Amino acid sequence: MAQISEHKYPHVSLWQIFTLFFTIGITGFGGGMAIVALTERLVVREKQWVTSEEFLHGLAFGQILGPFSLNTCTFVGYRLRGVSGGVLAAVGFMLPSFLIVSLLAWLYLRFQHLHLLKKALSATNPVVIALICAVVLDMGKKQVRGLNGLLLALAAFAAVALFKLNVALVLVAGLVWALASALWQREH
């Protein structure tokens, strides 16, 4: 395997990988970037399993491919111990959340008609919608640039909210459009 730096990979056992990412999966509250910061602290600074440069590259790819907190864990695990390292890091990181949500979902479905739970959830619903609105505004400020971007955002919104088009279809159409304009810009 060709490495970009002379960093020597320490020998890390699969069990060590699993337990470390499991711990991150339990304690990493505070959203995606907070988890990445915690991971960086542990695997780069403290244990020196990977270099800072490699970690940042992994993060960049992870952001392209969706849930970057999980993706960064998978990447680090892979660099240390190949496919089994990557899979164990991913499973270790997700396991606590999976167990918590399964338990809460079970409780929710069992006690859905409980008066107190209903009252609690009727108060959390507006907060969840507010969170989504805040994310829209935040993402919009960062990602929607220029008239083209604004038109694309409005078109996607209208297609789904007003014309009830299939979300996946709109997303794929957006991707094709983005690829075409990226190719266009490269040629000109």
Add this chain to the structure above:
Amino acid sequence: MLSLAWTFLKVGLLFFGGGYVLLPLLQHLLVEQYQWLTLQEFLDGVAISQLTPGPLAILATFAGVRIGGFSGGLVATICVFLPCVVLMLLVGRWYDRLKEINLIRATLDGVLPAVVGLVASAAWSLGSTLAGVQQWLLLVGAFVVFRYTKVNPMLMILGAGLLGMLV
């Protein structure tokens, strides 16, 4: 169970540009197309999945448990995360050779405005579950807090839940 697996695998293949694109996707599939969940249950599921450190996509676990019990939750979770884990393993493998990275980046950056629009459409339809002045006031208040402070969303949701029980 097979259609459940296939549905979540499809979703897993489509989610880039941050976990939030999952909201309109899953809402469309689970609530409108297959009617496995009501809009209310979907919203409660989002609240519950925000209580964990996992990415927002852990919402798939909630939906899976609702549809097919514990095994449904397990299948949904594995399927929704399988594509990104496999892709990330490939990235780790071809790390040094990803030459077309600029084009990929430009394409994915280019689609982000559409993602913003799609997430906004999710907020739009979820808003239809709100009833009464109290809930709208809570929405505005929470929005202001999210907008101007860095408070942890998990704490806000827990706090709102407690408030709802007391009032």
